[in-house]
Amino acid sequence: MAAESGDKWILTVTAQTPTNIAVIKYWGKRHEELILPINDSISVTLDPDHLCTTTSVAVSPAFTHDRMWLNGKEVSLSGDRFQNCLRELRSRASDVEDEKKGIKISKKDWEKLRLHIVSFNNFPTAAGLASSAAGLACLVFSLANLMNVKEDHSKLSAIARQGSGSACRSLFGGFAKWIMGKEENGSDSIAVQLADEKHWDDLVIIIAVVSSRQKETSSTSGMRDTVETSMLLQHRAKEVVPKRVKQMEEAIEKRDFPSFARLACADSNQFHAVCLDTLPPIFYMNDTSHKIISCVEKWNRHEGTPQVLFSSFVFATVLFKSII
Structure with missing residues (x-):
């Protein structure tokens, strides 16, 4: 949408x-600056009506520098991750024209035009619900539309990845896989959709936020410490995850809830085991998280087959259940 603002x-x-x-x-x-992971990952994209980031981006010759507001507070755009995304998008921008408003932006203009960005999360930031993933994915998607970037979602995911690794998966609905890639420049480290949001529409997801405070150890520093000190992480990346990814893809394709549940619970447990194997150890769960997991395990054992699964993060435990 274009609008007049005085003589500017x-x-x-x-988005x-x-x-x-x-x-x-x-x-x-495996590469800090390009955010290249040491293993593939698979995710479920949540319903945007419940948990999402809303981002408005604007461009005008009246703007003197790039600015961003997150949840009502101005934040710095000077960080490498934001700058990497902005640089990549500006280099891919195309001509934009709005004949009704008499606006015409050429490809070369995007390098000098400044942006204003307003973003809002409708869920706790930095509490383990991938707020940075949703935020960076939304930033890249909205700017790509503003700048008329002619790339498909997988290619855009490689840009979003440079802002926040998990952001690449949020560009797809349903089930998404982030392929770790092998190229040193990260060109093949992209996300792809495994199944759309209608594939398994009887899968119910419950988010239990057990604390809204920010985590003491950030994901960035936590990952760095784990890579440097955990022998268990190396075993997980080389031996466990490749097999588990294939099994999870098959479970999603067949909508096999018992297999899906066992794999997700095992991976959640191993993630926290890797964090505990880090020096110094990282604690990303609290007593409430442990109680929820204990109840899930007791319920599933009582029924003899998984009825519900958990995937625990920093201060949130996510429960999945098939209603069929």
Whole structure:
């Protein structure tokens, strides 16, 4: 949408992007700057009507520098991750024209035009619900639309990945896989959709937020410490995850809930085991998380087959159940 602002024009785009919940988790990078993971991961994208980021981006010759507001507070855009995304998108921008408003932006203009970005999460930030993933995915998607970037979602995911690793998966609905890739430049580290949001529409997801405070150890520093100190992480990445990813893809394709549940619970437990194997150890669960997991395990054992699964994060435990 374009609108006049005095004698200066302004062009805006608004988008919503949901968060995603990893059922085969990403933890650890093989390249810090490019955010290249040491293993593949698989996630479920949540309903944007419930958990999402809403981002409005605007461009105008009246803007003197790039600015961003998150949840009502201005934040710095000077960090490498934001700058990497902005640089990649500006280099891919195309001509934009709005004949009704008399606005015409050429490809070369995007390098000098400044942006204003307003973003809002409708869920706790930094509490383990992939707020940065939803936020960076929404930022990349909305800017790509504003700048008329002619790339498909997988190619855009490689840009979003440079802002937040898990963001690449939030560009897809349903079930998504982040392929770790092998190229040193990260060109093949992209996300792909395994199944759309209608594939398993009887899968119910419950989010139990057991604390809304920010985590003491950030994901970035936690991953770095784990890569440097955990022998269990190396075993997980090389021996466990490749097999588990194939099994999870098959479970999703067949909508095999018992297999899906066993794999997701095992991966969640191993993620926290890897965190505890880090020096110093990282604690991403509290007593309430442990009680929820204990109840799930007791219920499933009583029924003889998985009725519900858990995937525990920092201060949230996510429960999945098939209503069939």
